[in-house]
Amino acid sequence: MANARIVTDVTADLEPEVIERLKIEVLPVDIQLGSETYRLNQGDSWEPLFRRMTDSPARGAKATVSSNEFQQTFARLNRETEEILVLVSSGKLSDAYHQARAAARSFLGRCRIVVLDSLSASWGLSLMVKAAAEAADRGRSLDEIVRLVRGLLPHVYLVFFVERLDYLEHGGRIGPAQALLGTMLQIKPLLLIEDGEIVSMEKVRTRLQAVEKLVDFVAEFARVQQVVILQSPVNNEINDLVEELTTQLGIALPGKKFESIKYDPVLACHLGPEALGVVVYEGA
16 A cells, blocks of 8 residues: 655645655645635745835735645545654644635545544644654554644744734734733734644733743753744844844753744744744654
């Protein structure tokens, strides 16, 4: 029987070489900003979308992959394999997870399709997709790959602070009064992705305090395998803090190297275009 195939979307931000070598199916994502819809295909720059978000007040932002995209992909892959694993951003952050589940129901009895909620996003999703695809490339069964990914879930942590509160307000995470008062007082919430949901940790008043809290969060782990800094694709004052964050992380975790990458549009729909965060992988 042919190897299991892995399906994800562009927000996993995979390198073209990895996609080709491991035969990963990468689907486009539709980002809805109010009445406008932006389609992001593999290889497209995220910068124009982030600039649009930066220059405009927050509107109802939503990320999804159409059920039709999943159905067409499943039908094509089913000619080659009988086992498919779908890994996309947390179902509480993107509608792609729910669309994939709906599309998979059409293939009951024809193809075994498992849709896993990554409970994560951005580099956290990328880590899981790569691990799954490497296992599939080695000929592991779908059950073995699912167990592998489930083993990674509790070991990936994302924490951010945000500069703008209007996206949190539109997402229903804070009320209008909280957003107004927080903006007036220049409050910067620290947010953690926990069980796939964005939850509040604490609040600070300055950017440097926020950086210190990010470092404190990372330093609490007894075992850290990798730390990745997540920043906006567009230049802004928040990105000016990346060097400071890298320096402080180096003091807290001597000998470690810290890659900096762009966070994805799914997270931007909830956090806005001006955020800074870290992903911690403590090793499974």
